[in-house]
Amino acid sequence: MxxxxxxxxxxxxxxxxxxxxxxxxxxxxxxxxxxxxxxxxxxxxxxxxxxxxxxxxxxxxxxxxxxxxxxxxxxxxxxxxxxxxxxxxxxxxxxxxxxxxxxxxxxxxxxxxxxxDIVYVSTQLEQIGVDLGGSAGLTQAVFEILRNARILKPNIDPNLVVCWGGHSISRDEYEYTKLVGYQLGLRGLDICTGCGPGAMKGPMKGATIAHSKQRRRHNRYIGITEPGIIAAESPNPIVNHLVIMPDIEKRLEAFVRMGHGIVVFPGGVGTAEEILYLLGILLHPDNAGTPFPLIFTGPRESAAYFEQIDRFLRLSLGDEVAQHYQIIVDDPSAVARAMIKGIDKVRHNRLDTRDAFFFNWALQVPLEFQLPFRPTHEAMRALQIRHDRPRHELAADLRRAFSGIVAGNVKEEGVQAIERHGPFDIDGDADIMHALDKLLQAFVQQHRMKLPGGAAYVPCYRVLTA
Incomplete structure (x- = not known):
């Protein structure tokens, strides 16, 4: 230099x-x-x-x-x-x-x-003929970006755990994410997160100690972000592989295509968006029977958080949705053991279906989960959050609702739209709207929208419950 x-x-x-x-x-x-x-x-x-x-x-x-x-x-x-x-x-x-x-x-x-990543997406995808208008082409784009980043590793047994959760969490919740990461690391599992602070940093920090104790080298601490969110969630210093996907939809698809299991810690609207994205995919009829371990976990004082999430999911998507996730409270070792068991099922399924270990080609991701959603006031009001829709389609629009709130909270384009035109309106079936409003109020009261110590949170949304 x-x-x-x-x-x-x-x-x-x-x-x-x-x-x-x-x-x-x-x-x-x-x-x-x-x-x-x-x-x-x-x-x-x-x-x-x-x-x-x-x-x-x-x-x-x-x-x-x-x-x-x-x-x-x-x-x-x-x-x-x-x-x-x-x-x-x-x-x-x-x-x-x-x-x-x-x-x-x-x-x-x-x-x-x-x-x-920014230059590759802007110059290379079109040159290699990727069709960004269809489902197969969008999945191919995710694959090409990850391959160009040298993230995909062949000849490695499934061992990548994706950890989701909020950047604005309590100290006790943060310490718990480290304990879970430590237990995962002791069992030889690598960590992938959204790359920011809080629940995205803690599991990596815990895993580094465990990997060191096991004398394990060539560890992967993968951070996947996108341009609209990176300024609000700068990469934490443990990330040793960073990938910037062009939008939130490709970011989410990268998580589920690469990951062999997902652990969800307490969070806010971004975490709720991630949960609905994955559950919407798993609820699709084409993915019936596909193993994908999904564990919700937190310290004992966060048990009520997951009770709220569970109630909202059951009310909006039906009790059957709970078959796709497991809730483990205040037991990091149990989380790690359950994840190992779940990943073993993933491994056998990939062998049976002859699918790659490093990229889940067999998982069907519907186009409505892939097309970029631009959260304008018109688009947010047009969401069809109704019980009479197929469950995976309802999950897709619920995911978009939370995505719009994320944009209004922290993405520059969304923040500017709220400043110009006021809060987003979200409408739908009355019981879902009441449950959604109650859930969002709990997020605000628990300081899951903004970091504590800042200005009082002003909602960027208005849930129409009347």
């Missing part, structure tokens, strides 16, 4: 540097380098800048999508072309990403992932 200097900024200390990328982008053709260079000069630049800044502020606890950009208004990133590859030029970057003038290696690797 050269040309490094530090200046005192009005709001935060910054560093400008020209760095050599590590962990990827090391062997490139001239055409590939030219495409990367072009991206920094094109309409992708704003997206690249926002995601790069999120990585450089890894560990930030703010969930305001505009706060970091306001803190570093002069930050910029450019991709520079050289015959031997590329250099990444950072101007007025957060000083916390550097030690004695040198960028922290892990942050360098995450920065490479940002450049790699």
């Amino acid at each position: 050269n040309d490094t200097h530090t200046r005192a900024a009005a709001k935060a200390a910054t560093v400008s540097a020209r760095i050599s990328p590590v962990g990827g982008l090391d062997i490139l053709s001239r055409n590939e380098v030219a495409r990367l260079r072009g991206a920094s000069d094109s309409g992708l630049h704003a997206l690249l800048r926002r995601c790069a800044l999120a990585v450089l502020t890894s560990g930030s606890i703010s969930d305001d999508p505009r706060a970091i950009l306001e803190q570093y208004p002069d930050f910029d990133i450019q991709v520079l072309q050289q015959d031997r590859g590329i250099k990444i030029e950072l101007s007025h970057a957060p000083a916390q990403a550097f030690v004695d003038g040198q960028i922290i290696r892990g942050i360098n690797e995450l920065l490479v992932a940002v450049v790699r």
Whole structure:
């Protein structure tokens, strides 16, 4: 690294540097380098800048999508072309990403992932002929992005546990996620999360200790995010494989295609969205009998949270939905043992169906779970949340409702829409609306919408219960 200097900024200390990328982008053709260079000069630049800044502020606890950009208004990133590859030029970057003038290696690797994924999606998918209008093509796009990120590992028995849960959780809940991660790690399981803080960091932290005790190397701590959420949930420092999917739908599909089982910790609307996404898929008739271990767990003081979730799911989707998940309270070892048992069933099923261990091709993901949902006020009001629909279709629209609330809470486009036009309206069958309103009120009261200590939460939604 050269040309490094530090200046005192009005709001935060910054560093400008020209760095050599590590962990990827090391062997490139001239055409590939030219495409990367072009991206920094094109309409992708704003997206690249926002995601790069999120990585450089890894560990930030703010969930305001505009706060970091306001803190570093002069930050910029450019991709520079050289015959031997590329250099990444950072101007007025957060000083916390550097030690004695040198960028922290892990942050360098995450920065490479940002450049790699954003440019690849914008330039490569169309060139290789992926049809983004059909279900098969959308699944192929998810596969191509993960393969390009070198995340898919053949010849490894199923061992990847996806952990979902909130970034805004209590200290006791966070400590519990570490205990579960520790028990999973002792049993040789790798961890995949949404890459942020809270329940996305705790399982990775626990697993690192367990993997070290077992002298296990080549561990995977995979973080999967998307551009709309990364600024509100910067990657935690344990993530050693970062993938930025182009939208929330492909992010969710990546979780279920890669994961061999899922553990859900307490969370808020984003966690509810994830739960409904997976349950909607498992409720589809084409997936009947497909093993997919799903465990809801938390410390004893969080038992009421899962009782609320369970009641809402049963009321909206029927009691049969509970066959697809298991609730384990305050017992990390039991969670790990149940997950091992469930993954063993997944392994035998994949062998029987001749499906890959590293990517679940056989799982049917309906198109309504794949098409990107843009949560406008019109789209939110048009959701058909009614009992007379097939359960997987109802789950799909419930998922969209929670996705819209996530957007209104933390995604810049959603926040701006709420500021201009007021809260989203959500309508449907009266009993579901009353249950939804009660669930969302509980999330607010438990500080699951925003980090405690911030301004009072103002709902970005209005549930029509009359």
